[in-house]
Amino acid sequence: MADPLSLHAPRALAGTVRVPGDKSISHRALMLAALCIGESRIEGLLEGEDVLATAAALRAMGAGIERETDGAWTVHGVGVGGLLQPATHLDMGNSGTSTRLLIGLVASHAVTATFVGDASLSRRPMRRVIEPLSRMGADIRSSPGDRLPLLVRGLCPAVPIEYSLPVASAQVKSAVLLAGLNTPGVTRVIEPVATRDHSERMLAGFGAALTVEAQADGSRVIELRGEAELRPQAIAVPGDPSSAAFPAVAALLVPGSCVTIANVGINPTRAGLFAVLREMGGSIGVTNERVVGGEPVADLVVHASALRGMEVPPALAPSMIDEFPILFIAAALATGRTVARGLGELRVKESDRLAAMARGLAAIGARVEELEDGLAIDGSGGKPLPGGATIDAELDHRIAMSFAVASLACARAVTIDDAGPIATSFPGFIATMETLGAERVATVPA
Incomplete structure (x- = not known):
């Protein structure tokens, strides 16, 4: 049976959380x-x-x-x-x-x-x-x-x-x-x-x-x-930056929020999203930097911010390929146009993420144009999107989490048809968002 999910934010998000291992x-x-x-x-x-x-x-x-x-x-x-x-x-x-x-x-x-x-x-x-x-x-x-x-x-x-x-x-x-x-x-x-x-x-x-x-x-x-002859190791897995992306963008979008995400991997080949969000005006601080098991790790401190649209350099795509769905949500609430190209890879992920995100964004009232290899999004200027739609997440965990975050910045709650696939990468996602102050809205199972 499908497990519908809808979140809303009755107040600013606040607190410190950890995300699952990378x-x-x-x-x-x-x-x-x-x-x-x-x-x-x-x-x-x-x-x-x-x-x-x-x-x-x-x-x-x-x-x-x-x-x-x-x-x-x-x-x-x-x-x-x-x-x-x-x-x-x-x-x-x-x-x-x-x-x-x-x-x-x-x-x-x-x-x-x-x-x-x-x-x-x-x-x-x-x-x-x-x-x-x-x-x-x-x-x-x-x-x-x-x-x-x-x-x-x-x-x-x-x-x-x-x-x-x-x-x-x-x-x-x-x-x-x-x-x-x-x-x-x-x-x-x-x-x-x-x-x-x-x-x-x-x-x-x-x-x-x-x-x-x-x-x-x-x-x-x-x-x-x-x-090769490999030697046994003791390994400490840092928090997944792809998972950290969801509470981070939620904190940027919900007015008054201040959220700390502890123990996040900041390997430069994975940190493209945070660089783009900072360039869009996002307040994302880095504290307690250290190296754990050969991987750079830090705590991220995120404050609600007014975001600006931008052209995302295609060269950054490999360092944030899994984070584009949640970036598209941020872009939909920014001021001005965001264009991201060179993303043909997203058409052969768990779903065709370009098509799925374009359909979902349009359903919640965003202005979006689907390109052959990307999306162009005209942001709302920080105003809440209408929302109110039910999103077919197409069994894709990142589509589901992205629109759960979008629901926090909509005038009417957005419902994801099935939260079950979220367990593939972030089994504690709902609990994490609730820790920060989000609340789950009662929904009727499909």
């Missing part, structure tokens, strides 16, 4: 720990459905993964090359990250695995990882349209390749590097612009022989020497 780092921590010999300990792991799908798949291939009573997770790895044949298919649920990265892991092991997912994930194309991993020797058979269900027969030893990413994609880069761990020789990935670098930081932390060279044209060359 989803990208959580996935990678589990995968690399599973390839060590010995026990790794992970604190702050995101316990959303996507990350739990990764944990279940790794268990099915021999890793021992358990949650301890203190909330930390322990992983007893099988070593690079030690993945076992799973007894049944690997269910990825809604997680594109789990799917693409695990296909990379399996590609260079003597393992055959079938990947399946929910209806949303099964619509998402996998060609971008199939192509390079097939060049490394994996036999990959997909459903029509390069979609799930998908069968992978790994090759061991696989063939090292040099691969230039046709588009900036941290998932494709990571899939190739993960395959390279069990591949003799040097696997080389060339990315046209820097994407989130959690894989590189974590691979180096686990002991892989990896180098990264920035080129004069802005591209980066990553080299990994295969047949």
Whole structure:
């Protein structure tokens, strides 16, 4: 049964909250720990459905993964090359990250695995990882349209390749590097612009022989020497900046608000949204800066602000690709026009996020134009939007949370058709917003 959600803000938002652990780092921590010999300990792991799908798949291939009573997770790895044949298919649920990265892991092991997912994930194309991993020797058979269900027969030893990413994609880069761990020789990935670098930081932390060279044209060359021997680690996962984006934008939009979001990862390859919001006039302070497990971390202090529209530089897209839905909400309440282009990637996420956001924004009274590769939004000048609509979130967690935040800045509450998918990345989202002073409006289940 669907779980409708509607929020409103009877007063200014205030308080200090923490957001769940970074989803990208959580996935990678589990995968690399599973390839060590010995026990790794992970604190702050995101316990959303996507990350739990990764944990279940790794268990099915021999890793021992358990949650301890203190909330930390322990992983007893099988070593690079030690993945076992799973007894049944690997269910990825809604997680594109789990799917693409695990296909990379399996590609260079003597393992055959079938990947399946929910209806949303099964619509998402996998060609971008199939192509390079097939060049490394994996036999990959997909459903029509390069979609799930998908069968992978790994090759061991696989063939090292040099691969230039046709588009900036941290998932494709990571899939190739993960395959390279069990591949003799040097696997080389060339990315046209820097994407989130959690894989590189974590691979180096686990002991892989990896180098990264920035080129004069802005591209980066990553080299990994295969047949690696990874060392178990103790990892502290920082708060996810993609999750922090939702209470941050809520604080910017609700008059009089002052919100602190503690322990947020501020890796520069992920912090594009906060840079854009500051340029739009948002008051977002950074305190208590520190480095945790090789990742920069800080507390964000956000005050309600009058925002101005802007042209979002396409070069920033890789550093905030998951945050554009909530940026579009901020833009709808700003003064002037915001234009964001170069976002074709958003059409193949959990939903077509450009189309879904355009429809939803229009439904709540925003002025929006859908472009081929982006959106143009004429803001309300800080005035509340009419609201009052029910939004089809299309089983997309970020669409659902974005319009839940929009509801706080509308004259009439906005209803999201189903809050269930939010659990894939931010299971405590509603409680977090209530801690800050938002209230849930009674709705009738669909």
